[in-house]
Amino acid sequence: MKIRILVIASMCLSTSAFAGGYRVALQGQKALGMGHTGVAMTDSSEAVFFNPAAMTFLENDMDVSGGITLIDSVIKYQNQTANVAAETDNPMGTPVSFYISQRENEKLSYGLGIYTPYGNAVEWQKDWAGSHLVNNIELHAIYIQPTISYKLSDDFSVGFGPTIVSGSVDFNRNLSTSLIDANGDRSNVTLKASNVTAIGYNVGFLVKPSNDLSVGISYRSKVVLNARDESADFANIPASLQAAYFDTTFNADLVLPAELTVGVSYNLNSDLVLALDINRTYWSAYENLDVQFNNAAGTSLNPRNYNDANIVRLGAQYAMGEDLTLRAGMYFDNSPIGDGYYTPETARADSVGYTAGASYKVSKQMELDFSFLMLTFDEFNGSYDYYDQSGTLVSFSGDYASSVTTIGFGLNYKY
Amino acid sequence: MILMKNQIIKLAGVAIACAVVSACDAEFDNPISGNTGDSGTADLSKFVTIGDSITAGYADGALYLAGQENSYPAILAQQFAVVGGDANFTQPLVSDNLGGLLAGGNQITDNRLVLDLTDPTSPSPVNLTGTPTTEVIGSGLNGTAFSNMGVPGAKSFHLGAPGYGDPAGILLGLSNPFFTRFASDPATATMIGDAAVQAPSFFVLWIGNNDVLSYATTGGVGTDQLGNTDYTFASYGSNDITDPIAFGIVYSGLVGALTANPAAQGVLVNIPDVSTLPYFTTVPYNAIPLDQATADYLNSNPNTIAYNAGLQAAVGVAPGFTQEEADARTINFVAGQNAPIIEDETLTNIGAPLIRQATANDLIILPVSGYLGTENANAVDVTPPAGLPWGLGTPLTDGDVLIPSEIAAIDTARAAFNTTIQAAADADANLILVDSAAIMQEISTTGIDYGTGAINADYATGGAFSLDGVHPTARGYAVVANRIIDAINTGFNASIPAVNPGDYTTIFVQ
Numbered sequence: 001m002k003i004r005i006l007v008i009a010s011m012c013l014s015t016s017a018f019a020g021g022y023r024v025a026l027q028g029q030k031a032l033g034m035g036h037t038g039v040a041m042t043d044s045s046e047a048v049f050f051n052p053a054a055m056t057f058l059e060n061d062m063d064v065s066g067g068i069t070l071i072d073s074v075i076k077y078q079n080q081t082a083n084v085a086a087e088t089d090n091p092m093g094t095p096v097s098f099y100i101s102q103r104e105n106e107k108l109s110y111g112l113g114i115y116t117p118y119g120n121a122v123e124w125q126k127d128w129a130g131s132h133l134v135n136n137i138e139l140h141a142i143y144i145q146p147t148i149s150y151k152l153s154d155d156f157s158v159g160f161g162p163t164i165v166s167g168s169v170d171f172n173r174n175l176s177t178s179l180i181d182a183n184g185d186r187s188n189v190t191l192k193a194s195n196v197t198a199i200g201y202n203v204g205f206l207v208k209p210s211n212d213l214s215v216g217i218s219y220r221s222k223v224v225l226n227a228r229d230e231s232a233d234f235a236n237i238p239a240s241l242q243a244a245y246f247d248t249t250f251n252a253d254l255v256l257p258a259e260l261t262v263g264v265s266y267n268l269n270s271d272l273v274l275a276l277d278i279n280r281t282y283w284s285a286y287e288n289l290d291v292q293f294n295n296a297a298g299t300s301l302n303p304r305n306y307n308d309a310n311i312v313r314l315g316a317q318y319a320m321g322e323d324l325t326l327r328a329g330m331y332f333d334n335s336p337i338g339d340g341y342y343t344p345e346t347a348r349a350d351s352v353g354y355t356a357g358a359s360y361k362v363s364k365q366m367e368l369d370f371s372f373l374m375l376t377f378d379e380f381n382g383s384y385d386y387y388d389q390s391g392t393l394v395s396f397s398g399d400y401a402s403s404v405t406t407i408g409f410g411l412n413y414k415y
Numbered sequence: 416m417i418l419m420k421n422q423i424i425k426l427a428g429v430a431i432a433c434a435v436v437s438a439c440d441a442e443f444d445n446p447i448s449g450n451t452g453d454s455g456t457a458d459l460s461k462f463v464t465i466g467d468s469i470t471a472g473y474a475d476g477a478l479y480l481a482g483q484e485n486s487y488p489a490i491l492a493q494q495f496a497v498v499g500g501d502a503n504f505t506q507p508l509v510s511d512n513l514g515g516l517l518a519g520g521n522q523i524t525d526n527r528l529v530l531d532l533t534d535p536t537s538p539s540p541v542n543l544t545g546t547p548t549t550e551v552i553g554s555g556l557n558g559t560a561f562s563n564m565g566v567p568g569a570k571s572f573h574l575g576a577p578g579y580g581d582p583a584g585i586l587l588g589l590s591n592p593f594f595t596r597f598a599s600d601p602a603t604a605t606m607i608g609d610a611a612v613q614a615p616s617f618f619v620l621w622i623g624n625n626d627v628l629s630y631a632t633t634g635g636v637g638t639d640q641l642g643n644t645d646y647t648f649a650s651y652g653s654n655d656i657t658d659p660i661a662f663g664i665v666y667s668g669l670v671g672a673l674t675a676n677p678a679a680q681g682v683l684v685n686i687p688d689v690s691t692l693p694y695f696t697t698v699p700y701n702a703i704p705l706d707q708a709t710a711d712y713l714n715s716n717p718n719t720i721a722y723n724a725g726l727q728a729a730v731g732v733a734p735g736f737t738q739e740e741a742d743a744r745t746i747n748f749v750a751g752q753n754a755p756i757i758e759d760e761t762l763t764n765i766g767a768p769l770i771r772q773a774t775a776n777d778l779i780i781l782p783v784s785g786y787l788g789t790e791n792a793n794a795v796d797v798t799p800p801a802g803l804p805w806g807l808g809t810p811l812t813d814g815d816v817l818i819p820s821e822i823a824a825i826d827t828a829r830a831a832f833n834t835t836i837q838a839a840a841d842a843d844a845n846l847i848l849v850d851s852a853a854i855m856q857e858i859s860t861t862g863i864d865y866g867t868g869a870i871n872a873d874y875a876t877g878g879a880f881s882l883d884g885v886h887p888t889a890r891g892y893a894v895v896a897n898r899i900i901d902a903i904n905t906g907f908n909a910s911i912p913a914v915n916p917g918d919y920t921t922i923f924v925q
Contacts, residue, residue, distance in 0.1 A: 075441070083447055085446070129915055178878060178922070238924035241532045379441075389869070389876075390873065390876035395864055401441035
């Protein structure tokens with residue numbers, strides 16, 4: 001079983017990475033198998049992310065989980081009127097996660113989580129039809145979260161961890177829909193920022209009214225990455241503009257929105273666990289991606305005006321004998337993007353995710369985890385209507401179709 | 416429980432299968448890829464276009480290689496070829512991207528314009544430097560006829576004029592060097608003859624722009640030939656408005672020549688309103704900003720005071736001179752935006768200069784932006800008010816401004832031309848009309864959203880018009896080509912695919 005799945009996995013490394021908004025919900029292999037539920041699950045140290053309060057309810061004194069997910073994504077674009085089509089060639093996304101939870105005593109556990117809840121890797125063909133909005137973008141945000149969890153009573157626990165966030169971004173787009181240099185090459189700008197840090201927190205509450213029922217709430221705070229004096233490289237600038245559009249620095253604020261999760265898990269019997277989570281992501285904090293350049297380019301206004309959005313997640317886990325656990329789940333992800341704000345770096349419609357997973361015990365302490373996700377998006381016709389072309393707002397519209405499939409591997413060690 | 420277990424296993428299996436074979440890759444319900452199109456009832460096997468600079472692919476004040484390669488006829492031919500149409504469409508390509516012409520080795524037309532942005536506060540179009548290589552005499556292109564018979568500067572009646580490419584007439588201004596370059600026989604051939612001899616199965620005729628445009632771009636210094644019965648056109652100057660009846664006679668001859676084969680199909684394109692072109696709309700009528708002190712200084716000029724006083728004194732004295740005209744002609748500068756003083760030959764002659772300040776009903780031509788408000792180095796006869804700057808001390812001349820009477824003359828002629836063109840299209844079931852006047856109107860008012868972007872008529876920044884302010888950019892030509900394709904698709908039940916205008920260039924920055 002183990003070998004066969006590894007073979008399947010290696011065959012999947014065919015194409016590329018993540019589509020959609022930049023919340024990448026792949027923070028635990030066990031959770032992902034169950035539709036990325038987990039706020040009320042108490043079976044692994046993935047709880048450090050999903051609900052710190054659950055750490056005190058873990059079975060073992062020490063629980064370590066680590067995993068990597070490989071993301072294959074594509075966005076396809078076409079415009080019927082202009083008779084033009086394009087498709088991303090995204091690099092493979094490889095978000096990782098690592099969690100450790102250690103029991104200090106009956107009431108207190110502490111631990112550490114390292115995870116990447118936000119990210120984006122979209123690569124369109126250079127100078128494609130929407131190149132004035134984005135040629136390529138790569139966004140990473142690593143969260144490091146030292147965590148404590150404390151049982152206030154036998155059936156009620158709280159958990160808290162500050163998050164130290166380090167972000168990086170690499171973003172290229174053309175300066176306009178038309179500007180070229182003497183060689184006919186499109187003028188473009190590359191924004192690069194790395195090690196942009198900020199602090200947030202993750203807090204959770206878990207109550208177990210009975211042995212079979214858990215109810216959890218967690219809240220991960222908003223984090224704003226303030227990029228200051230980072231590098232902006234202008235390329236292929238026509239000669240007479242070079243004195244004004246020189247390589248410079250830029251300032252920009254990138255919002256990683258807050259997320260509230262409430263959920264329950266229920267042991268239907270000794271073999272079967274059902275889980276339900278509802279996420280609310282406070283995307284309304286993402287109002288714009290304005291970039292202030294320290295040269296004649298001035299400030300680039302890029303309104304986004306996302307809306308808060310909910311995700312409903314369902315999962316089930318079935319213990320198939322001593323060594324093998326199977327999981328399945330699905331979720332309904334509502335797009336935070338309003339009409340007129342569909343940009344090709346996060347062209348995202350409502351989606352439905354189907355997940356599956358498995359764990360296989362190789363020893364009493366060691367378990368191998370696997371997860372699969374197939375995210376299906378509605379085909380939709382959308383536009384971004386706020387591109388400022390010399391004072392006129394110009395629209396970029398078309399049909400978008402996207403898909404994401406991921407495969408993940410993890411190790412869970414407990415004693 | 417068994418049922419639940421089976422469902423979990425099944426779902427897991429589906430997800431695994433998807434991940435492995437990528438079978439769940441995103442696909443459109445109606446993908447445009449593989450859309451091969453269809454020519455419908457249109458016979459596109461031999462495609463010929465004939466017209467003026469617009470048809471030639473002229474832009475940025477010159478005919479240069481990239482402009483020709485992105486001319487609307489070239490775009491049409493390329494898309495026709497997709498549906499099995501004429502794959503051998505030929506154009507008389509020039510030799511370089513500088514765009515200037517040589518006649519006998521001497522440069523006779525300017526290189527193309529590029530925008531110089533060295534001083535961001537005053538972007539200025541400048542001619543690209545360099546020695547052009549396109550020789551019009553003995554070009555090696557003579558002897559055959561080209562599919563694209565667009566000749567910059569051609570008016571309707573030039574198309575049937577023998578010797579319109581005669582090299583002997585170039586320097587005398589009697590012939591057209593662009594046609595000299597590729598006429599089948601420069602001394603004798605006519606444009607329409609070279610087009611018709613190819614027996615097009617499908618053609619585009621877009622002529623008549625210059626029958627009003629040369630008058631307009633020179634500020635109306637030419638003559639409105641309305642009513643002139645000289646159908647040899649010998650009495651016409653180069654910047655005159657063609658008489659509509661003469662235009663009608665010429666136009667029906669052109670259509671007749673192109674439809675000598677009764678099965679020939681084609682597109683007739685009408686004439687846009689000059690006021691939709693940035694050449695006439697970029698310089699506002701009140702372009703001169705003044706502060707109060709400067710306005711007071713100008714108003715205190717004794718010549719201004721004398722002129723204004725003379726106007727009031729002449730009311731009721733000079734025949735036909737009204738208080739209304741006196742007030743309209745009174746020169747007065749204020750703090751804020753001010754209209755320049757212009758010459759207006761239609762004003763009542765009261766022995767004073769025929770000048771007034773411009774109003775919103777006047778159109779100031781684009782080249783004036785280069786010297787409006789700057790000192791007139793050549794001024795000798797300083798008319799009131801004294802002081803030399805153009806528009807403040809020196810009136811803008813007749814050739815700088817289209818005044819309402821001139822605009823009316825242009826509109827009258829253009830409306831008549833378009834009636835003629837519409838009637839010709841209506842008279843033959845094989846011909847359709849493309850309303851370029853409506854297209855240009857749309858560009859100049861709302862702009863045209865082509866899906867992946869948009870163009871409007873703003874000078875230099877709008878994307879539709881090249882730096883000469885009259886001719887489209889390659890992107891503008893692509894939008895026009897798409898509209899012609901739309902019309903053909905409708906008129907001939909075809910489904911010729913469009914192009915993405917965003918793939919085409921706009922203006923060029925130095």
